[in-house]
Amino acid sequence: EAQVTQNPRYLITVTGKKLTVTCSQNMNHEYMSWYRQDPGLGLRQIYYSMNVEVTDKGDVPEGYKVSRKEKRNFPLILESPSPNQTSLYFCASSLSVTNEKLFFGSGTQLSVL
Amino acid sequence: GENVEQHPSTLSVQEGDSAVIKCTYSDSASNYFPWYKQELGKGPQLIIDIRSNVGEKKDQRIAVTLNKTAKHFSLHITETQPEDSAVYFCVPSGGYNKLIFGAGTRLAVHP
Numbered sequence: 001e002a003q004v005t006q007n008p009r010y011l012i013t014v015t016g017k018k019l020t021v022t023c024s025q026n027m028n029h030e031y032m033s034w035y036r037q038d039p040g041l042g043l044r045q046i047y048y049s050m051n052v053e054v055t056d057k058g059d060v061p062e063g064y065k066v067s068r069k070e071k072r073n074f075p076l077i078l079e080s081p082s083p084n085q086t087s088l089y090f091c092a093s094s095l096s097v098t099n100e101k102l103f104f105g106s107g108t109q110l111s112v113l
Numbered sequence: 114g115e116n117v118e119q120h121p122s123t124l125s126v127q128e129g130d131s132a133v134i135k136c137t138y139s140d141s142a143s144n145y146f147p148w149y150k151q152e153l154g155k156g157p158q159l160i161i162d163i164r165s166n167v168g169e170k171k172d173q174r175i176a177v178t179l180n181k182t183a184k185h186f187s188l189h190i191t192e193t194q195p196e197d198s199a200v201y202f203c204v205p206s207g208g209y210n211k212l213i214f215g216a217g218t219r220l221a222v223h224p
Contacts (some may be wrong), residue, residue: 106156
């Protein structure tokens with residue numbers, strides 16, 4: 001089944017403790033991206049990747065890192081999480097750069113205490 | 114940069130009525146106009162999309178219309194059902210690799 005898999009689904013952590021949210025797709029998609037969703041603000045893009053080893057900042061990249069060492073994986077790294085990064089995170093992929101259907105993961109609800 | 118506005122932010126209708134959500138964008142290079150539906154506890158899913166060489170597209174009860182001159186496109190849902198209750202997002206794209214989502218419209222369909 002074609003899908004985007006995110007893990008974990010829920011995560012509670014403390015300020016400053018490094019964490020990684022994983023994202024994997026099995027559709028051989030070139031484009032992958034991360035979003036955070038906050039009440040009243042909709043979905044905002046954090047980082048995106050057009051292919052292996054090619055990443056770029058979205059609208060809200062501060063406090064986040066990403067890497068794209070393999071085509072299927074695009075982990076989101078929070079080196080030193082802070083409470084303002086408490087949010088619902090989504091990973092998405094598409095066949096090519098924009099102009100194509102996005103496939104979303106199920107989301108990761110992160111709470112930073 | 115790109116500006117995307119979606120209206121209304123909330124919409125409440127009776128089952129069987131029609132619902133229309135409008136998305137206005139600023140980037141004249143946009144050439145792909147999708148609508149996503151997000152149900153509670155799930156990620157957004159594409160429900161319909163249109164490209165700039167087409168003015169309207171229909172899929173059963175759902176349709177999207179595009180006015181490139183005025184830079185807006187709309188989602189039309191006819192004969193609404195309770196399972197249409199969700200948040201709907203527009204994401205015009207084409208000019209850049211960044212994606213700007215509309216703020217979302219929460220649709221409630223009452224039996």
